[in-house]
Amino acid sequence: MHNYVSIGILSISLVFTTAAGFAHTPPDEARVFFIGLQSGDTVKSPVEIRFGIEGFGITPAGTTGKIRHQAGHYHLLVDQDTLPDLDNPIPRDAYHIHFDGGETETRLGLPPGRHTLQLLLGDEDHEPHDPPLISQKIIIWVE
C-alpha cells in the first residue's frame, strides 16, 4: 500500500516537470538576430542596435501570464568570449545588459576599437530558455 502512494507522487511530479519544460521551449525555427548591423561593420558611438526575433515573442521580465511560455526579453552580451551559465539567471552588469521592459532597440556608448555583440533571450526569471535562443556573435568596429 505504501509503495502505491510513493509511485503516485513520483508520476505526478514527472508529468509536472515535463509540462514546465515544454512551456519554456522555443520551437526549432525560433531565432534572434541583429537588424541592420552586420559583423565587420564600422559604426559611430553611441551605436544604434536593433534586435529581431522570429518564431517566439517579446514580453517584459517578470511576466506572470501565459504569454511567458511563448516570449522572453532580450539580453545584450558585450565583449564576452564565453556565454554565461545557461542554467542560471543571466548576470546583470555593463556587459550583460537586460532589457526588462521588452525593449527591442538601444543606443550603446562604446569606446573606439573592436567589440563583439550577441543577443541571448531570457525568461521571466532572466534564465535562458531550453534550448537557448542565442544570436550569432557579431564583431563591430567603433570609430
Ligand SMILES: [Cu+2]
Ligand atoms: Cu533579464
